[in-house]
Amino acid sequence: MKLSNPGTVPVYTIAGPSTARPLPDWLARRRKRSSKYDPENQNNFELLQEFEFEEASNCVRVSEDGNWIMSSGTYKPQFHVHSTQELSLSFARHTKSENTTFLLLSSDYSKSLHLQSDRSLEFHTPMGCHYETRLPRFGRDLAYIRQNTEVLVPAVGLSSDGSGMGEVFRLDLERGQYLRPWQINVGEDEAISGLQGSINVGAVNVAAVAESTHGLCAFGTSISTVEFFDPRTKGRVAVLGGHDGEVTALDFSKDGLSLALGTAHGQISTFDLRNPRPLLKKDQGMGLPIQSLIHMTTPTEERKLLSADKRIIKIWDEHSGDLWTSIEPMVDINYVAHCPDSGMILTANEGKQMHSFFIPNLGLAPRWCHFVDNLVHEMENETRTETYDNFKFLTVPELKALSLGHLVGKTNLLRPYMHGYFVAAKLYDQARLIANPYIWEEERAKRIREKVEKERASRIRGVKKVKVNQKLADKMSKRQEIKQKADIEDAVLGDSRFGKLFEDEDFKVDETSWEFRSLNPSTQVPGRDGAPPAAVEDSGGGSSDGGGNAGDAGDEVFMQVSSSRVQGGRAKDTAIGSRAQKYTRTTKTRPGEVVGEKNVTFVPESKSKDKAPPPAPADKRSDARRSASTNTFRRL
Structure with a gap:
C-alpha cells in the first residue's frame, strides 16, 4: 500500500504494477522467493488473490451486490471472477476470441453478456457458455434496458437497406430474437457506393442508458453528435451536436438530468437535458480519447465527475469545474470502474497486474475490505517525511x-x-x-573516490594506545602487520588475561636495566634519568679524560674498531673524501692497497688494563710477485 498522490486529497495505491513492463514468470517467481524475507515486502499485502492477467486486461466491473468482481483480459483470451467475500479468485474461463466489453445482467455474476472481437455475443452462466450468437457487423459497446430486457449493441458501418444510416442492434432476451435496429445518423460514406462501409466509415461509438430515472438512451457517434431515443416510443427524441471530435464516452447522473460526454480530443462537457448549451467544459490535457466517465458523490453530498483516458484519471468538481485530484498510473488505462458508495476505484490496464486505488475523501472502503480504513488511518498518523519520498x-x-x-x-x-x-x-x-x-560522470567519479578512500582507510590500522609498555604494544602491532594477521592484536591486546601487562605499573619493563640491555644489545635506550645515551669514543687510547672515566667504569667493556689493512698496530681512521684526494689515480692500484670491500671486526677490550702490542706477523710473499705454479685455482 502506497501513497501515490499526496496532497489535500490523498490517493492510495492498494494494488498495481510499479513498472511499465512486467517481468517474465520465471524471473518473477525467483524474485518472489529471494524477497521473502525482505522487510519492505513483508509489510505488503495482496488485496485480491491473482488480480491480474498474463499480459493485459480490457474491462472490469463490480456486481450490484458488491460480492463479485468480473474482469476480462488477454493473453490467452479469458475472463476472471473474484469473490470479494473470500478475497480470492473464484474461477477463470477462456474464450475463443478476445473480449471487447461485457455486462453483468444479474445482481451477481451468474448471468453475463460478452461482446467478442469476432462479431459474436456470448451468454455465460456459472456452468459455462450458455448461448452464442453472431452480429452482422462489429460492435463497439453494450447497453442494457432492464425494463424491456433489451440489449443494445452500437455497431460500425452503414445499414444494408441503403439509407446511409448507422445501426444499433437490439436483442430481446425475453423472446430470444433480434428486433428492428435503431437508425443513427453517422454520415454518408461517399468513397464506396453500394457497400456497407469502407475503412473510414462512420460508427456508433458508445451508448448510455438512464436506468433508474426516465430511461432515455443516448448514443454517441463519429460525427460529433449525440442522439437520444425513448424505449417506449422506439424513436428518436432529440439530437445534440456541435462537439469537438468523435464522442467516445457518455454517462448519465443518478437523477437523470445531467449528461457528461467525452470526445476523441480529450474534451469533457456536461449538459443539462433541459438546455442544449453545456454547463461546463474541461480539457483532460493529454489530447487522447476519453474512455470512461463516472458521476460520483462524496459523503458530504458533493458531486464529482471522473474522467479517464489511457494516461491519467482526473476527478473534477461538477459545479465549479476545479480539479479535485488525479491519478497517473505507470501503465496505460483501458477501463475504469467505481465500487458503488465507496472510495475504491478499479482499473483494467496494460500490464500484468490490475490497479486498485483508494480515495478516503471519496468514501469509506467497501465492506469486503473494511480493514483498508484502519491502514489508511495509521499511515496518516505517521510522519509526513514518507509522503515526500519521491x-x-x-x-x-x-x-x-x-x-x-x-x-x-x-x-x-x-x-x-x-x-x-x-x-x-x-x-x-x-x-x-x-x-x-x-x-x-561527476557523480560516478565521486562515488569511485569515496569507495577507494574507504578501502584505503580499512587497510591502515591505528596503533592501540595503552597505559604502560607502549613500545611493546607498538612492536607487537608492527609484527602483526608484517604477518598480515589482523586478529593478533585483538587476541593479545584485547585479551583480559594480558590486560595487567599494559595497565599495571608492577609489570612495567625497565629498559635501562642490565638484563634488558643484555637481551636487547642493539636497542638504544635513554639513561636512567631519561637523558639520551652518551657518545662512544672510537680512538684507541680513549678521550682526553679517558683515564678518569676508566676508574668510574671499572671493568666496563667497550667496542673497538680494528682494520685488516695494516697488519699489526692500529690504523688511523680517515674519511672517504680525504682518501679520494690522496689517491688521484683511481684507475691503478698500488702494492698493498685494498680496493673494494673492507673487513671490519670488533674486538672487546678492557679500559683498565694495558694491552700489549700484538706480535709482528711472519713475512709473507708480496702480492706483486709472480707465482710459479701453473695451477690458476691455487691462488683461490
Missing part, C-alpha cells in the same frame, strides 16, 4: 537555475512548502541532466 525540495533560486520556474502553479509536480517547492524526483533528475550533461 520529491526533492528546492528553493526558488534553485528552481530557476534548473529552468523550472515556469511550472509554478501549473502542475502538481511542484508542491509549495515553506520557502520553496517539492519537485518530483523524476522531473528533478531530468532537469539537472539537461542543465549539466556531465552530472552523471
Whole structure:
C-alpha cells in the first residue's frame, strides 16, 4: 500500500504494477522467493488473490451486490471472477476470441453478456457458455434496458437497406430474437457506393442508458453528435451536436438530468437535458480519447465527475469545474470502474497486474475490505517525511537555475512548502541532466573516490594506545602487520588475561636495566634519568679524560674498531673524501692497497688494563710477485 498522490486529497495505491513492463514468470517467481524475507515486502499485502492477467486486461466491473468482481483480459483470451467475500479468485474461463466489453445482467455474476472481437455475443452462466450468437457487423459497446430486457449493441458501418444510416442492434432476451435496429445518423460514406462501409466509415461509438430515472438512451457517434431515443416510443427524441471530435464516452447522473460526454480530443462537457448549451467544459490535457466517465458523490453530498483516458484519471468538481485530484498510473488505462458508495476505484490496464486505488475523501472502503480504513488511518498518523519520498525540495533560486520556474502553479509536480517547492524526483533528475550533461560522470567519479578512500582507510590500522609498555604494544602491532594477521592484536591486546601487562605499573619493563640491555644489545635506550645515551669514543687510547672515566667504569667493556689493512698496530681512521684526494689515480692500484670491500671486526677490550702490542706477523710473499705454479685455482 502506497501513497501515490499526496496532497489535500490523498490517493492510495492498494494494488498495481510499479513498472511499465512486467517481468517474465520465471524471473518473477525467483524474485518472489529471494524477497521473502525482505522487510519492505513483508509489510505488503495482496488485496485480491491473482488480480491480474498474463499480459493485459480490457474491462472490469463490480456486481450490484458488491460480492463479485468480473474482469476480462488477454493473453490467452479469458475472463476472471473474484469473490470479494473470500478475497480470492473464484474461477477463470477462456474464450475463443478476445473480449471487447461485457455486462453483468444479474445482481451477481451468474448471468453475463460478452461482446467478442469476432462479431459474436456470448451468454455465460456459472456452468459455462450458455448461448452464442453472431452480429452482422462489429460492435463497439453494450447497453442494457432492464425494463424491456433489451440489449443494445452500437455497431460500425452503414445499414444494408441503403439509407446511409448507422445501426444499433437490439436483442430481446425475453423472446430470444433480434428486433428492428435503431437508425443513427453517422454520415454518408461517399468513397464506396453500394457497400456497407469502407475503412473510414462512420460508427456508433458508445451508448448510455438512464436506468433508474426516465430511461432515455443516448448514443454517441463519429460525427460529433449525440442522439437520444425513448424505449417506449422506439424513436428518436432529440439530437445534440456541435462537439469537438468523435464522442467516445457518455454517462448519465443518478437523477437523470445531467449528461457528461467525452470526445476523441480529450474534451469533457456536461449538459443539462433541459438546455442544449453545456454547463461546463474541461480539457483532460493529454489530447487522447476519453474512455470512461463516472458521476460520483462524496459523503458530504458533493458531486464529482471522473474522467479517464489511457494516461491519467482526473476527478473534477461538477459545479465549479476545479480539479479535485488525479491519478497517473505507470501503465496505460483501458477501463475504469467505481465500487458503488465507496472510495475504491478499479482499473483494467496494460500490464500484468490490475490497479486498485483508494480515495478516503471519496468514501469509506467497501465492506469486503473494511480493514483498508484502519491502514489508511495509521499511515496518516505517521510522519509526513514518507509522503515526500519521491520529491526533492528546492528553493526558488534553485528552481530557476534548473529552468523550472515556469511550472509554478501549473502542475502538481511542484508542491509549495515553506520557502520553496517539492519537485518530483523524476522531473528533478531530468532537469539537472539537461542543465549539466556531465552530472552523471561527476557523480560516478565521486562515488569511485569515496569507495577507494574507504578501502584505503580499512587497510591502515591505528596503533592501540595503552597505559604502560607502549613500545611493546607498538612492536607487537608492527609484527602483526608484517604477518598480515589482523586478529593478533585483538587476541593479545584485547585479551583480559594480558590486560595487567599494559595497565599495571608492577609489570612495567625497565629498559635501562642490565638484563634488558643484555637481551636487547642493539636497542638504544635513554639513561636512567631519561637523558639520551652518551657518545662512544672510537680512538684507541680513549678521550682526553679517558683515564678518569676508566676508574668510574671499572671493568666496563667497550667496542673497538680494528682494520685488516695494516697488519699489526692500529690504523688511523680517515674519511672517504680525504682518501679520494690522496689517491688521484683511481684507475691503478698500488702494492698493498685494498680496493673494494673492507673487513671490519670488533674486538672487546678492557679500559683498565694495558694491552700489549700484538706480535709482528711472519713475512709473507708480496702480492706483486709472480707465482710459479701453473695451477690458476691455487691462488683461490
